[in-house]
Amino acid sequence: DKPQTVYEAIGGETTIARLVDAFYARVARDTLLRPLFPPSFDEVRLRQFWFLSQLFGGPRLYTEHRGQPMLRMRHLHFPITPAHARAWLACMREAMEEVQLPVPAREAMLQRLTMTAFHMVNTDDESI
Numbered sequence: 148d149k150p151q152t153v154y155e156a157i158g159g160e161t162t163i164a165r166l167v168d169a170f171y172a173r174v175a176r177d178t179l180l181r182p183l184f185p186p187s188f189d190e191v192r193l194r195q196f197w198f199l200s201q202l203f204g205g206p207r208l209y210t211e212h213r214g215q216p217m218l219r220m221r222h223l224h225f226p227i228t229p230a231h232a233r234a235w236l237a238c239m240r241e242a243m244e245e246v247q248l249p250v251p252a253r254e255a256m257l258q259r260l261t262m263t264a265f266h267m268v269n270t271d272d273e274s275i
């Protein structure tokens with residue numbers, strides 16, 4: 148048998164979908180993050196569902212629909228400071244609590260997402 152992926156360990160598609168919903172509900176209420184996003188979260192929510200499914204060992208949905216992730220490049224339109232990365236991660240941590248992700252998987256995922264979030268930082272101007 149193949150070793151279990153994080154995706155499988157947390158409950159696959161259903162859990163990722165609940166996580167992404169809980170996450171963007173928080174982003175929508177976050178005064179620092181909200182202004183960066185368009186009025187509707189529908190598209191980014193779906194793309195994030197594809198991305199996180201793929202990142203944690205599920206089906207390669209993001210690449211199927213969007214090609215190479217190149218996430219840093221895709222974020223260059225938005226001025227992202229270290230404070231944005233921290234706010235993004237706080238929303239994710241709370242969303243993980245809300246959907247009650249199993250703690251070992253949660254820690255592994257947060258570690259990976261912390262690296263990714265700070266990789267998106269493209270300005271250190273904290274006045275933005």
Ligand code: HEM
Nearest residue numbers: 183184191194195198213221225227231232235263264267
């Ligand atoms: C797209 C903000 C971190 C994954 C976006 C969009 C914004 C944004 C504004 C575009 C929304 C739209 O116009 O529809 C941020 C901010 C971050 C951050 C402020 C703070 C560090 C991350 C991280 C990941 C991620 C850590 C991955 C785990 C994505 C994906 C998309 C996206 C997959 C859709 C890209 C596409 O296919 O067009 N993000 N993001 N973001 N973000 Fe982030």
